Amino acid sequence: MTTTPRIDSLAQYHLLGRSGLRVSPLCLGTMTFGTEWGWGSPKETAHRILARYLEAGGNFLDTADGYTGGTSEQLIGEYFAQHGGRDGVVIATKFTINTSPGDPNAGGNGRKNIYRALEGSLRRLKTDYVDLYWLHAWDGLTPVEEVMHTLTGLVREGKIRYIGLSDVPAWYFARAQTLAEREGLERIAALQLEYSLVERNIEREHIPAALALGAAITPWSPLASGLLSGKYTREGVGVKGDGRLPSISTSGNPGFLKLFTERNWGIVDALKDVARQLDRPPAQVALAWVTRRPGVASTIIGATRLEQLEANLRALDVEIPAPLAERLEAASRPELVHPYHFFEEAFFTGGMFTGGTTVRSEPTWFRPSPGRR
Numbered sequence: 001m002t003t004t005p006r007i008d009s010l011a012q013y014h015l016l017g018r019s020g021l022r023v024s025p026l027c028l029g030t031m032t033f034g035t036e037w038g039w040g041s042p043k044e045t046a047h048r049i050l051a052r053y054l055e056a057g058g059n060f061l062d063t064a065d066g067y068t069g070g071t072s073e074q075l076i077g078e079y080f081a082q083h084g085g086r087d088g089v090v091i092a093t094k095f096t097i098n099t100s101p102g103d104p105n106a107g108g109n110g111r112k113n114i115y116r117a118l119e120g121s122l123r124r125l126k127t128d129y130v131d132l133y134w135l136h137a138w139d140g141l142t143p144v145e146e147v148m149h150t151l152t153g154l155v156r157e158g159k160i161r162y163i164g165l166s167d168v169p170a171w172y173f174a175r176a177q178t179l180a181e182r183e184g185l186e187r188i189a190a191l192q193l194e195y196s197l198v199e200r201n202i203e204r205e206h207i208p209a210a211l212a213l214g215a216a217i218t219p220w221s222p223l224a225s226g227l228l229s230g231k232y233t234r235e236g237v238g239v240k241g242d243g244r245l246p247s248i249s250t251s252g253n254p255g256f257l258k259l260f261t262e263r264n265w266g267i268v269d270a271l272k273d274v275a276r277q278l279d280r281p282p283a284q285v286a287l288a289w290v291t292r293r294p295g296v297a298s299t300i301i302g303a304t305r306l307e308q309l310e311a312n313l314r315a316l317d318v319e320i321p322a323p324l325a326e327r328l329e330a331a332s333r334p335e336l337v338h339p340y341h342f343f344e345e346a347f348f349t350g351g352m353f354t355g356g357t358t359v360r361s362e363p364t365w366f367r368p369s370p371g372r373r
C-alpha cells in the first residue's frame, strides 16, 4: 500500500455537536495502547500508530482512566512530553470505572469520584486540562443534577473544556441536556456509543435524541472488535482467526458473546460481497458505512498494527453506491419493534396524523428503519 503523509479527508474537521470543538472524522481509540489486557500494542507500536495518525491530519484521541490499567493514558502523556504538540490535539478521557475494589467512591459518577478520577488522568496524561471529559457509563445511582453541576464546575475551573456521555440510556441523556439548557449548565457535546453494521440498536432512541438535542454521535467499536474486518471464520459457537476475538470470545463477557450470531455472520457475508464488488477491504467499507450515518461526527477507530491504521484511514474516501448500500441495509436493518412500527405506520407510510398530506419539518428526526413494511 502506498502511504502519503497527509490524508485530506481526515483533516476535514467536523464540529462536535452544537459546540465549537473541531474534530477529525476518525478519532484514534487507544484502548489497545498497552499489553495489560493481553490484546493491545506495546509502547513502541502504540507511539508509531499515534505518530502516523497525527501525521495524516488526525487531531482527536480517545482514552479512559480504566484502559489497560492507566497505561493507555500514560503512553499518550509520554508521547506528547517527548514530541510536543499537546495543544494541537483534542484529548478525550473518561471516568466511572472503579479502580479500587472495596471503595464505593473510587468509581461511579458521584462528585468525589469525578474529582479523584480527573486528578489521576491529568497526572498520567501529563497535562493540566482535558479537552473532552466523558462519563464512561451510566452508574444507575448518581443523581443527574450532581453529575451535570460537577462537570459544569470543572469546565468553569478550566480543567476540562467539553463534556460527553458514553453508554447511557437515551432518556438519561435527554434529561441531562434539558437540565443543562434550562439551568445554564454546560451542554453535552457528544454521545459515545457502540455503533456498527452489527450493532444498530442506537438508531431507535439515541440518534433521534442526539439530532433533536444537538449532540454528536461518536461510535465505538465500528468494526465490532474486528469481526467486520472479515478476517474471522466460524469455529463452533466462537471464531477462528488472527486477532483479539478468539481469546476474548471464551472470556464469558456477554458484550463479546453477542457477536457470534447467525445474523451477524450473515452481515459479514454481505459486507464481504459488497467489499469485493468495490475492490476494497471489508474494514474500509464497514467504516465508510458508519461514518456517513446521520448524526455521526467522528468514528472511534481501533488498530493494534500500523498496517491496520493505514488501511482504516482510507475509509473516508470509500463511496458505497446505492444498490450496494441497500444490500448492507437489507442484511443489517434493525428489527422494527413496538412502538416504532406504530410510528412507521403513522408518520411515514400511513398518513394517520397528516390526513394524507405532505408536511415538511426540520431534519431533526431520524427514521430508524427506512422503507420497511
Ligand SMILES: NC(=O)c1ccc[n+]([C@@H]2O[C@H](COP(=O)([O-])OP(=O)(O)OC[C@H]3O[C@@H](n4cnc5c(N)ncnc54)[C@H](OP(=O)(O)O)[C@@H]3O)[C@@H](O)[C@H]2O)c1
Binding pocket: 028, 029, 030, 031, 032, 039, 062, 063, 136, 166, 167, 192, 193, 219, 220, 221, 222, 223, 224, 225, 226, 227, 229, 231, 242, 243, 244, 245, 283, 300, 301, 302, 303, 304, 305, 307, 308, 309, 311, 312
Ligand atoms: N465507551 C465505551 O464503552 C467503549 C467501548 C469500547 C471501545 N471504546 C473506544 O473505541 C475504540 C475502538 O474500539 P475497538 O478497538 O473495539 O474498535 P473496532 O474498530 O471495532 O476494532 C478494532 C480492532 O479490529 C482489528 N482491526 C482493525 N482494523 C483492522 C483491519 N484493517 N484489518 C484487520 N483487523 C483490523 C484490530 O484488532 P486485532 O488486534 O484483534 O487485530 C483492532 O484493534 C477504543 O480504542 C476505545 O477508545 C469505547
